[in-house]
Amino acid sequence: MISNMTKYSSECVLQCVPLQSPIGELQLSGCEKGVHSITITTDTPKHSAVSCADSDVQVELQKCVSWLQSYFSSAQSVTSLPSPAIHNPMLETDTFSACVLRTLQDQVPAGQTVSYKKLAKMAGNERAVRAVGGAMRRNPVPLLIPCHRVLCSSGAIGGFMGGKGADIKLWLLQHEGWKP
Structure with a gap:
């Protein structure tokens, strides 16, 4: 089911x-240039799985659906696939x-x-650990940009989806073969 296009x-x-998906319903939003957002809902599904043979679905959203289906089938399968194009204003800034x-x-x-601290260092400011946490909270395209892979320095898995998605984060990590 595709919702009406909006400006x-x-x-x-x-x-x-x-x-x-195995983690709940995903709402993908995008345009002809790429994916704008992915929202994970833990509510009872309201829609059936999408069939991307529908010619009304934007090409980039079709690519994203195929990538996600491959990811959920086998997380390692996407290492050989090109990542879907992302077109979100937040990510087009410096x-x-x-x-x-x-x-x-x-x-x-x-x-x-990776830990929040190490990611801060990798991004060029090792003292910006809290800013890294903020970036994870504002990630518009979870799964494509894998914020679930960021852990506390202690090894604790930390938060996900505003604290209500720790079980989803753990599932994603285990699906990818992570060993604590």
Whole structure:
């Protein structure tokens, strides 16, 4: 089921697509340039799984659905796939948050984790641990930018989805082969 397209900016016409997954329903939003957001809902599913053979679905959203289906089938399978295009204004800036999210996406592969402190250092400011946490909270495309791979320095898994998704974070880490 595809929701009506909505105007996002002078350049983008957003389309929303629901996708069932092992962690709950995902709401994907994007335009012809890429994915704008992924929202994980833990509510009872309201839609059936999307079929991306539908010619009305934007090409980049079709790619994202295929990537996510592959990821949920086998997390390691996506290492050989190109990541879906992301088109979110937050990530198109030179802010520290955008730098942190790009660093995480580029340098922490499936099955590996990084501490908030180490990610701050990798992004160029080892004292900005709290800012890294803020960037994780504002991540518009979880799973594509794997904020679930960021742990506390103590090894604790830390928060996810505003504190209500610790079980989802643990599932994702275990799905990727993480060993505590």
